[in-house]
Amino acid sequence: MSTQSKSCLVEKLSYYVDLDDIAEKHLAALEEHERNYYRHQEVYSEGDELQYLHVVKEGWFYSYTDMPDGRRQIIRVLHPGDIIGFPDISFEEATCNVRASEDGCLCPFPKSKLDVIFRESPKLTALMFSIANRDHACVIDTLRAMGRMDARERLSYFFLDIIARLRVTNKAMSNTIRMPMNQHEIGDALGLTHTYVSKTIREMEDAGLISRNGATLTLGYEDKLRDMVDFSDRYATLDTSWFPS
């Protein structure tokens, strides 16, 4: 149980808004149960009857969809403190698969716990609403990348996005990240083949834009990369001005 130290969820949300005791109590209820997953383990699959959302407690996960012929699209990488499943909430069945990118831990909670929040805490409701729609905006950014960017730009966007997300809970973070996804997975996230990911990353490294050290990746000129893809940080701030008090 996660009572001794603050949970990642509370940490992440309190970055945006002050959480009172009642709100923290509601959030703690979302993390009552937990379950461990090992690298590449499936959490749930498209078409599964699904009445749960999940809070990521530890490790990286990702959501993805498959096409009948085996093509795969990774939709979103999920980090500790993220909530998994908002886009699925409108349906009885899961619309995508979720898998552990590395060993990790999730806290499942039923949709009906949101109902309690909706009835008892308008402020937390507004926050949940904002987080879900912020994630929506991030998927739109990915869509833009996939539709109109070439391979180098997509990779830059991908790395910038991840680093911006990790900074929410670790403001002091440098421009070096641990990268627990292989090139096949990165390709599936960006609509590229793993061979082309390999080639492009190598070229970016040769150009001095990034450097690697094992599973660790460092962005060389973050400003230059940001300009290249016209990057907007969707994580640094949230408009809470209209929230109920």
Next chain:
Amino acid sequence: MSTQSKSCLVEKLSYYVDLDDIAEKHLAALEEHERNYYRHQEVYSEGDELQYLHVVKEGWFYSYTDMPDGRRQIIRVLHPGDIIGFPDISFEEATCNVRASEDGCLCPFPKSKLDVIFRESPKLTALMFSIANRDHACVIDTLRAMGRMDARERLSYFFLDIIARLRVTNKAMSNTIRMPMNQHEIGDALGLTHTYVSKTIREMEDAGLISRNGATLTLGYEDKLRDMVDFSDRYATLDTSWFPS
């Protein structure tokens, strides 16, 4: 004012759940004001300070983003009864542009009207939450199409999506739709060039998959097209089982 006949918004939402008088009153408040737009007119632009959402009252609109070098990505086509702006709600500034695809009419309402709904109607809150996240799931479907489908599949997906949406308010609709977007816009929605859209549509027509008549488009073998892209209808049903009563 839209008091004599039911508004598109109410019509669309009551497709999913019974709306009581209080809910209808809240929804009517979202459509108090209205403004007309002509074809290709900009509603708002990326970076604009934006405290409003909009209900589409009449006509097709679309949201899109531009890259500095002129590349453009259309994110989503919006029809009467749709709510524009959920993905922007978390930010003070608009994250995308919105434009009229043809002459039409919008009803702007401030974010703070959601706040009222959050405080007074948990049921309508859950519905808004579901609609916003349903739209999120639809953008994910588009992402899948852009990442892993070829041109013909993307076009099939695009047409199937539109027809499924229109069926929510018009169940009797055949497989013929009016298509008020030109091929350049369709290309921007699907990450293709307008010349390639033209070529591919022509080939699909020659193959008997679709047929055209002016600005009207008919899907030949809807089942075949659905199989080709593994299509899921996100509009026909919504899971309301967990809603507060």
Next chain:
DNA sequence: GGGCTGCATCAATCTATCTTGAAGACGGCG
């Protein structure tokens, strides 16, 4: 009627990315 503009179409060329196959690098494990 004549000219303009927007739109769809066609064709020739070009290129980014895919496909396939094979070879290193690396770590884990018997």
Next chain:
DNA sequence: CGCCGTCTTCAAGATAGATTGATGCAGCCC
């Protein structure tokens, strides 16, 4: 230590889709 699976890299050839520029058609305005 040596084997084996996973991951990355390299190379050669194939192709889907981009690019550019020209043509035709329709509606619209003068």
